[in-house]
Amino acid sequence: xxxxxxxxxxxxxxxxxxxALIGVLFFTTVVAVIPFGVGPDLNLLSRIGPAIVWIGxxxxxxxxxxxxxxxxxxxxxxxxxxxQEHPLALTVLVKCLAHWLGNGxxxxxxxPLLGLFMNMDEVAIGATMLTLLVGTPALTFIGAVGAAVAVxxxxxxxxxxILVLPLAIPVLIFGVSASYAAVQDPAPFMPPFLILVAITMxxxxxGPLGAALALRNAGx
Amino acid sequence: MMKHNxxxxxxxxxxxxSARRGEDLIFKDISFSLGTGESLILTxxxxxxKSTLLRAVAGLLRPESGRVTWESDEAxxxxxxxxxxxxxxxxxxxxxELSVRENLxxxxxxxxxxxxxxxxxxxxxxxxxxxGGIAHLPFGYxxxxxxxxxxxxxxxxxxxxxxxxxxxxxxLDVSAESVFTALITDHLAQGGIVLAATHQPLGLENAQELKxxxxxxxxxxMW
Numbered sequence: 001x002x003x004x005x006x007x008x009x010x011x012x013x014x015x016x017x018x019x020a021l022i023g024v025l026f027f028t029t030v031v032a033v034i035p036f037g038v039g040p041d042l043n044l045l046s047r048i049g050p051a052i053v054w055i056g057x058x059x060x061x062x063x064x065x066x067x068x069x070x071x072x073x074x075x076x077x078x079x080x081x082x083x084q085e086h087p088l089a090l091t092v093l094v095k096c097l098a099h100w101l102g103n104g105x106x107x108x109x110x111x112p113l114l115g116l117f118m119n120m121d122e123v124a125i126g127a128t129m130l131t132l133l134v135g136t137p138a139l140t141f142i143g144a145v146g147a148a149v150a151v152x153x154x155x156x157x158x159x160x161x162i163l164v165l166p167l168a169i170p171v172l173i174f175g176v177s178a179s180y181a182a183v184q185d186p187a188p189f190m191p192p193f194l195i196l197v198a199i200t201m202x203x204x205x206x207g208p209l210g211a212a213l214a215l216r217n218a219g220x
Numbered sequence: 221m222m223k224h225n226x227x228x229x230x231x232x233x234x235x236x237x238s239a240r241r242g243e244d245l246i247f248k249d250i251s252f253s254l255g256t257g258e259s260l261i262l263t264x265x266x267x268x269x270k271s272t273l274l275r276a277v278a279g280l281l282r283p284e285s286g287r288v289t290w291e292s293d294e295a296x297x298x299x300x301x302x303x304x305x306x307x308x309x310x311x312x313x314x315x316x317e318l319s320v321r322e323n324l325x326x327x328x329x330x331x332x333x334x335x336x337x338x339x340x341x342x343x344x345x346x347x348x349x350x351x352g353g354i355a356h357l358p359f360g361y362x363x364x365x366x367x368x369x370x371x372x373x374x375x376x377x378x379x380x381x382x383x384x385x386x387x388x389x390x391x392l393d394v395s396a397e398s399v400f401t402a403l404i405t406d407h408l409a410q411g412g413i414v415l416a417a418t419h420q421p422l423g424l425e426n427a428q429e430l431k432x433x434x435x436x437x438x439x440x441x442m443w
Contacts, residue, residue, distance in 0.1 A: 076311030
């Protein structure tokens, strides 16, 4: 049963050495230093707030990506995952879901607190949280391809981030523009939000397929 | 434990297999065929291509040429050979952060039983490798030999007709070797197939032996 993999990866992400807490701490650090750097201009902070929260979430999401398949490769589990009759793309999809639940969802949950740091109002906080909830899975799916390509490299961390970043930029653009549209009156919220949903659904299909292909060909 | 009174007929066939690492042909044109209850031991010095051959049979390495096929009365046609195999490599494929029980439960669920047999319970499998009663410990706390035994227990919790073992007795004491030999003999008696690379004699009767000569041997025959 593939679902057993979901529970195992979730357990691993909260145990010692798991990435769940690291991502949230990094996110908090990035956003918390902004007010000190920008200064106590509350209007400015609330204006740049959604963008800063989104950039912080993007960077934190990139941080844990390279471990997605590498830990399994190091201890030999990846070989056994590849041998089973379950379609490999399904196995990768489950690993992506587990990775998002362990690393992406905590960022979404932490975002309202960080919104307060940035003097954002309720609507802006709500919109940012909603767009993060919809957008961060796309980052995980895109990242899975990068992580699979770099799985055989001993220090692939930075490489994964660089490979993934260009594809992650559209997610950032539409996430931030939807967040702004919710607070600035003339701009409509739905078009950028729906494009964000579409990006996530598109990569939910393409990401696992691409990652499965890369893993099959990474054989050493 | 499962007992096969009328063992289904199975056959793992390797035809003209060649594999390459980088530019070098490690071995070429290796063919063998193993039926119900048969075993093959690969011997040869380090670097002779034993592990490479095992990885190619397990479907983890794309062979340069040749193919590996699996036939059985019970399994549906078109089953990939790797689905019928357990692979015990150099690395144990267990998570140090999880307890032994969690590790084994995960693999039991994830593997599922192949048609034609049933795996043991976690407790029975731990008992069978001589380590009953420590399944609650984190895997990382165990010694190297205990870890290897528990990695072997992974083969027992879900049924696969073919066992592919790469140096199964590395890091093990003499008593553990005899435990492994007994388990392998049991598996063969149930109609399983074993393909193992080893330096130590596993004490298996009626095992066929394939001596790998490696790159140098291939080159000599080519010149």
